[in-house]
Amino acid sequence: MKTTFLTVALVSFAPCVFAAETFCGTGRLHPIDLQFQREMDQSGGVTVDIRNAQGRAYESWDKELNREYRELMALLSSEEKVSLREAQRAWLSFRDAESKFWWSESISDGGTLQPVIVSDYGIELLKERVCQLATYKQVATP
Template sequence: MKKLLVMISLLLPASGLAANNVIDNELASCLNRNSSTVGMAQCYDAAMQSWDQEMNRQYSAVMKKLNNQQKAKLRDAQRNWLKYRDSWLEAAQAWYLAEQGTLAGLSTAAQAVQLVKGQALMLKSLNQGSCANPDDCQ
């Protein structure tokens, strides 16, 4: 169990962002309440759904601000990102299955959360217009 907790803590963000984000706070709280594999998987699934909703919200908000050419570029980029996400998770799952066995699902779920969170934050930075200020990217 200690190995699992260490592994999960490495996959969670090390920055102060987690302390300031509702979704991350809910995930951390959920993981603290659930020590079973099934319970932790449900925590990651809930966080994934929340970050996915936030990503879609940010995408929609950015699209409203763009002209047609910019919209086409962002749409293509988002579609390519979705392919990348799926491809990365397939590769990670294959590696984790070979290296970790039953923990593979949790490891992949934690990575999925981080991938979608990252994309949501990138879209948010576009929506806000800049990443010059580090707070704009969080």
């Protein structure tokens, strides 16, 4: 059962590791994804290079998340800022709990690909939240 899930997970998430998707319905790759894709192409499949590229991509998406959050906060009323802050804290708790769950042996079955799969999932979580915040910002812009 674990091997089957790991195979399904690898097949599901492997395209995310090796090919970036367009960002947030724009039809274009985000600059972070373009850089990540270049680094992945240069990695030659070497795990340490893949993990380093993932680490840099994660840091870049985290910075992008914080930028989008700050810009959205600047557009909101005091009451809306409180709601967004609560939502963001809840999302951060979800992200942390979800990541912990993905590291569990029952889900990722350990092994040498576990860090690659879990890191890719973490990057995708960040990208999704950045997209959500960017969408909110578009709606909130006067």
